[in-house]
Amino acid sequence: MAVPVHYYIIVSALLFAVGVLGVLTRRNAIVIFMSIELMLNAGNLSFVAFSKALEGLDGQLFVFFVMVVAAAEVTVGLAIIVTLYRNWKTIFVDEVRLLKG
Amino acid sequence: METAWVIPALPFAGFLINGLWGRRLAKKFVGWIACGAMGLAFLSALRLFWILLQEAPSLRFWEPVYYTWIRVGDFHADVSFLIDPLSMVMILVVTGVGFLIHVYSVGYMHEDPGYARYFAYLNLFASAMLVLVMANNLLLMFVGWEGVGLCSYLLIGFWYEKRSASDAGKKAFIVNRIGDFGFLLGIFLTFWTFGSLNFREIFQAAVAGFSAGDAVLAGITLLLFVGAMGKSAQIPLYVWLPDAMEGPTPVSALIHAATMVTAGVYMVARCSVLYALAPFSMGFVAMIGCTTAVFAASIGLVQNDIKRVLAYSTVSQLGYMFLGCGVGAFVAGIFHLMTHAFFKALLFLGAGSVIHALSGEQDIQRMGGLRAKLPVTFATFLMGSLAIAGIFPFAGFFSKDEILFETLMSGHGVLYALALGGAALTAFYMFRLVFLTFFGESRLDPHAAHHVHEAPKTMAVPLMILAALSLTGGWIQLPGIEGGRVFGRFLEPVFHEATAILGHHGAAHPPLWLEGALMGVSVAVALAGIFAAYRWYIKDPQRPVRMAQRFSRAYRWLFHKYYVDELYQAAIVDPLKQAAETTHQWVDRRLIDGAVDGTGSVFRSLSGAVRRIQTGLVHHYALSVLAGACLLVLFVMAL
Numbered sequence: 001m002a003v004p005v006h007y008y009i010i011v012s013a014l015l016f017a018v019g020v021l022g023v024l025t026r027r028n029a030i031v032i033f034m035s036i037e038l039m040l041n042a043g044n045l046s047f048v049a050f051s052k053a054l055e056g057l058d059g060q061l062f063v064f065f066v067m068v069v070a071a072a073e074v075t076v077g078l079a080i081i082v083t084l085y086r087n088w089k090t091i092f093v094d095e096v097r098l099l100k101g
Numbered sequence: 102m103e104t105a106w107v108i109p110a111l112p113f114a115g116f117l118i119n120g121l122w123g124r125r126l127a128k129k130f131v132g133w134i135a136c137g138a139m140g141l142a143f144l145s146a147l148r149l150f151w152i153l154l155q156e157a158p159s160l161r162f163w164e165p166v167y168y169t170w171i172r173v174g175d176f177h178a179d180v181s182f183l184i185d186p187l188s189m190v191m192i193l194v195v196t197g198v199g200f201l202i203h204v205y206s207v208g209y210m211h212e213d214p215g216y217a218r219y220f221a222y223l224n225l226f227a228s229a230m231l232v233l234v235m236a237n238n239l240l241l242m243f244v245g246w247e248g249v250g251l252c253s254y255l256l257i258g259f260w261y262e263k264r265s266a267s268d269a270g271k272k273a274f275i276v277n278r279i280g281d282f283g284f285l286l287g288i289f290l291t292f293w294t295f296g297s298l299n300f301r302e303i304f305q306a307a308v309a310g311f312s313a314g315d316a317v318l319a320g321i322t323l324l325l326f327v328g329a330m331g332k333s334a335q336i337p338l339y340v341w342l343p344d345a346m347e348g349p350t351p352v353s354a355l356i357h358a359a360t361m362v363t364a365g366v367y368m369v370a371r372c373s374v375l376y377a378l379a380p381f382s383m384g385f386v387a388m389i390g391c392t393t394a395v396f397a398a399s400i401g402l403v404q405n406d407i408k409r410v411l412a413y414s415t416v417s418q419l420g421y422m423f424l425g426c427g428v429g430a431f432v433a434g435i436f437h438l439m440t441h442a443f444f445k446a447l448l449f450l451g452a453g454s455v456i457h458a459l460s461g462e463q464d465i466q467r468m469g470g471l472r473a474k475l476p477v478t479f480a481t482f483l484m485g486s487l488a489i490a491g492i493f494p495f496a497g498f499f500s501k502d503e504i505l506f507e508t509l510m511s512g513h514g515v516l517y518a519l520a521l522g523g524a525a526l527t528a529f530y531m532f533r534l535v536f537l538t539f540f541g542e543s544r545l546d547p548h549a550a551h552h553v554h555e556a557p558k559t560m561a562v563p564l565m566i567l568a569a570l571s572l573t574g575g576w577i578q579l580p581g582i583e584g585g586r587v588f589g590r591f592l593e594p595v596f597h598e599a600t601a602i603l604g605h606h607g608a609a610h611p612p613l614w615l616e617g618a619l620m621g622v623s624v625a626v627a628l629a630g631i632f633a634a635y636r637w638y639i640k641d642p643q644r645p646v647r648m649a650q651r652f653s654r655a656y657r658w659l660f661h662k663y664y665v666d667e668l669y670q671a672a673i674v675d676p677l678k679q680a681a682e683t684t685h686q687w688v689d690r691r692l693i694d695g696a697v698d699g700t701g702s703v704f705r706s707l708s709g710a711v712r713r714i715q716t717g718l719v720h721h722y723a724l725s726v727l728a729g730a731c732l733l734v735l736f737v738m739a740l
Contacts, residue, residue, distance in 0.1 A: 023723050032719070097717025 008049030015042035029081050029091040033074075040070050103165050105149060105182050108192060109231035111142040112199075115224035123217025132207040135220035139203045139227060143196040150189055158594050161186055164237050164301070171240075178298055183237030187595040190435060191234035191367055194442045198359045199227045201563040205450050206351040208559035209457060219259060219349065226252035230360050234367060238298040239288045242368070246284065246332065249361045250277045256356060257348040269344040276341040280331015287324030294321065304374040304598065313378050313602065322375050322382035326389075329365025335423060336393045339416045340666060346408040350453030353408060358415050358449050359442035366422040366438050370431045373599035377429070387427025387508075391516045391523075394420030396663075398526035402533070403649075403659045406463050407452045410534050414489065415445055417523060421504050424520060429603045430507030431596045432589045436578055437500035439588075443574045444488035444497055447567035451482035454556040454564065455538060459549045465534060470543035474553045477561050479539045481568040486535050488571040490528035491627045493620070499575030502623045506616060521626055528630025536638040 015038055022035025044063045051059030085091050115138030123131050153161050166181040182188075203223060210219050229248025236242035258270025292298055294317050295306045311318055329335070334342035345357045356362070369376060369386060376383055394417045401413035418441050425434030456463055458475055472479045488495035491502065501524060509517040543550065556564070578588040637644050649656040658664070 020727060024720055024727070093719040099715060100717030 002052075005049050005053040009046060012042045012046040012049070015039075015045065027092040027094050029084065029093050032093065033077055033081070037070060037074075040066055104145075105163075105165055105184055105235065106167055108142050108145050108149070108196065109228045109235065111138045111145070112224040112231070113228040114138060116221050116228060119217050119224065120221035123221055126217065128211075128216055131217045131220055135224050136200065136203045136207065138224055139196060139200040142227070142231070143193075143200045146189075146192045146196045149184065150193060153184065153186070153189055158590075161594055176292070176296060176298075178238055178240045180241060181237045182235040183300060184235070185595055186592050187367075187370060187435065188234050190439060190592070192231060194439055195227065195230050195234060195360050198442050198446050198567075199230075199355060201566055202351050202355040202359070202446060202450065205354075205453070205560050205563040206349075208557045209351055209453055210349060213349075215259065219256075222252055222255050222259070223352070223355070226256065226356060226361070230364070233364055237300055239291060239300070239303075240298050242371075243284065243288060246328070246364065247281065249356070249364065250274065250281065250332070253277070253345070253356050253361055256352040257345045259348055259352065263347070266347040269341075269347040273341040273345050276338050277331045280328045280338055282327075283324050283331070284328025287321055287328060290317070290321050290324060300371065307375055307378055308598065308602070311378055314380055315378065318375055319379040319381050322372065322379040323385065325368065325372060325375075326365075326382060326386055329368055329423075330389070331365075332368075333362050333365030333419045333423070334393075334416045335365070335389050335420065336396060339393060339397065340669060342416055343409050343412040343662075346406070346412050350408065350449060350456060353412070354446045354449030354453065357412065358445040362415060362419060363422065363438045363442065366419065366426060366434055369423065369426045370435050370596075373426075373431045373596055374602070376426070377599035377602040383427050383429065385427070386423050387513065387516060390420045390423025390425075390427050391508075391519050392420070393417065394424060395519050395523040395526070396420075398523045398530065400659055400662045401530040402526060403656060405466050407455065407465050407468075407534065407538065408449070408463055410465070410530060411445070411448055411452060414448075414527065414530065417527060418445065418489070421501060421520065421523070424508060424516065425504040428504075428508045428511040428513055428516070429600070430504060430511070431599060432592050433500065433503040433507050435592060436588055437497075437504055440488070440496035440500040440571070440574045443567055444485045444495075444571040447481060447485040447564065447571050448489065450560070450564055450567065451478050451485060454478040454560055455482075457556060457560070458553050459545065460552055462546065462549055465537040467544050467546060468538045469541045469545070470539070471553070472539040475539075475555055477555055477564060481564040482539070483535060484568040484571050486531045490531050490631060491524055491623055492631075493624055494572070494575070496571050496574035496576075498620075498624070498627075499578050502620055503578065505623055506619050509619065521623070524623060525626045525630040528627040529634045532631045532634035533638055536634060540639055541642065 019035045019037075019039030019042060022038065023032050026032050026035065044066055047059040047063045047066075051057065051063075081091055084096065088096055090096070115135050118134050119126075119131055126134075161184075163184040164181055165184070166179050168180040169177055170180050171178040203220075206219070206223065210216055213219060226249060229245050229252060231245070233242055233245025233249060236245060254270045254274040257273050258267045261267045261270075288298065291303060295303050297303060297306070307318065331338045342357060342362065346353055348357070376386070397413045397416035397420065401410050401417065404410045404413060418437070422434045422437050422441070425431070425437060455468070455471065455475065455478060458471070458478070459468065462468065484495065488497040491498045505517060505520055505524070508520060545553070555561070578586055637648075661667070
């Protein structure tokens with residue numbers, strides 16, 4: 001009694017939409033970061049779902065890659081946020097706009 | 102002679118040593134290096150002279166080739182020397198007089214902080230001058246020609262902290278550039294005509310392929326003479342030489358009297374074959390020379406700066422040399438060049454000794470009565486003055502008289518009369534100088550009068566040697582007697598071809614009585630000049646003042662040097678400056694700067710429009726990434 005694959009796709013799409021909304025609307029850099037993680041994991045979910053449905057291992061292999069990349073990204077990203085806080089005493093991204101043209 | 106290269110190399114080595122390490126060496130050592138290099142060069146030159154004399158007269162012609170500098174097709178320019186009697190005379194004069202002036206400088210420049218720099222320049226000058234006179238082709242000669250010009254500039258502006266000195270240096274350089282430009286065009290035309298720059302090849306081709314009066318040869322010789330006008334300070338390019346007196350006095354003696362300024366005369370004599378084939382250029386050279394001789398002498402009559410009088414006298418004497426060359430008497434021109442090197446160097450060094458004794462005073466109106474205080478300087482200066490005035494038996498008598506004689510013999514009666522008048526002026530202004538400086542009441546500044554001292558040995562000995570040369574230097578050309586005219590016979594192989602083309606001189610020497618009578622006339626004219634100076638400046642010292650008042654207009658013209666400097670300023674310098682200023686304003690400021698600034702501002706305003714996209718807000722960037730992704734998806738799906 002397997003769950004049909006399109007259920008997974010819907011959940012994955014919802015998760016991705018939540019992530020996008022989070023990135024676009026939140027000011028707090030850490031929350032934006034978490035939202036990016038949501039989007040990545042939405043991708044992972046569909047990978048795994050299709051891997052199961054198509055009975056291939058490629059998708060699961062990709063998921064490992066994504067998880068490694070995400071872990072690396074977290075370390076770099078958090079370091080940037082810490083540095084940002086040290087220098088600006090804020091982690092609100094709309095207050096940091098030196099690149100304004 | 103293979104080792105001739107050491108003659109210019111020795112002073113160059115001195116230049117390198119003093120130029121690179123001079124400031125860290127002891128003063129005594131610097132002086133020894135500089136004088137030693139020149140002394141050794143003089144000894145080498147004597148040795149070369151001795152070897153040259155061993156050859157038969159017709160074989161006294163060597164061309165040692167050291168290095169092929171440029172080789173293009175058939176054309177080649179070598180670093181190669183030409184040793185013949187003419188260049189030998191020049192080498193001996195440059196190294197000999199140069200050595201004496203180096204020694205003199207040791208005493209004269211002793212207090213100067215730029216001691217090592219001075220000797221480095223002086224050695225470099227000697228080296229460049231030797232390259233100039235020893236070169237066997239026009240290109241290498243031009244290298245030396247520019248080298249001496251550079252050293253002249255450096256030494257005129259030696260005391261560069263003084264505005265007038267650095268200005269004078271620039272003036273000398275720029276006026277010389279005008280002449281050099283003509284010289285360079287002459288070299289180009291020579292190459293275009295003959296395909297070679299080697300003197301021997303040019304002369305052979307000219308004699309073989311051209312008849313007298315050919316327009317191309319006239320063009321070449323006139324262009325080369327423009328170079329000589331600049332270097333040897335002839336009308337209209339003489340204006341730099343009087344100002345060049347801003348340099349140290351030994352420099353005036355070496356560069357601006359004895360050697361460098363005679364380079365033009367040497368060049369004309371070297372190219373005697375070309376000039377002989379261009380009668381128009383010969384006439385032009387003679388005319389310019391004669392005019393300059395009288396013109397400069399007339400300015401010299403009323404100048405009050407001791408060095409300036411001598412400077413105008415140099416311009417005038419150079420005019421005589423060109424007159425000699427122009428009438429075909431190349432031997433006489435070179436002879437006068439040599440004797441002039443002796444007595445004019447002596448006069449300048451004597452003037453330097455006076456200036457040195459008076460702590461820098463140069464105005465002859467504020468001298469007087471120095472005869473007793475400076476006996477050596479007085480005696481030698483007097484001998485130099487007698488030599489330049491042309492009194493028998495001093496050197497200047499023989500050489501100047503020979504020029505006058507040859508001028509008359511070649512049928513230039515008007516030029517002869519003018520030159521004779523110039524000789525009277527020469528005697529007058531020289532003895533005006535002598536009387537005002539050494540005779541009469543002392544008009545010294547009491548402060549300066551206190552310190553008056555005779556020159557030290559290093560300065561006095563060169564004066565005495567030069568005085569001896571000024572007395573005896575002319576005797577080598579004693580005429581008339583069988584076996585006489587040693588100097589002329591020595592140079593004969595060099596000018597043989599030119600005199601053959603010109604077709605006079607040679608066996609038919611004019612009668613001795615005519616030569617004697619003309620000599621009598623020359624001496625009488627010179628004595629008249631001296632006597633007039635005596636009447637004006639010793640017997641009746643108020644007379645010059647009265648005359649200046651009576652002929653105030655003429656006096657003003659002479660005193661202001663015919664306003665030539667002012668004329669050049671108004672006619673050439675100011676319009677050029679104005680043109681440069683206009684160009685600067687319109688072309689530089691508006692056109693070029695405008696184009697550059699315009700490019701910048703166009704891109705600036707374009708970028709101003711699109712820079713608003715960069716808000717600096719992460720959200721906006723993220724949104725545009727999302728929009729882009731959506732568009733891509735739609736695009737893929739639409740396919």
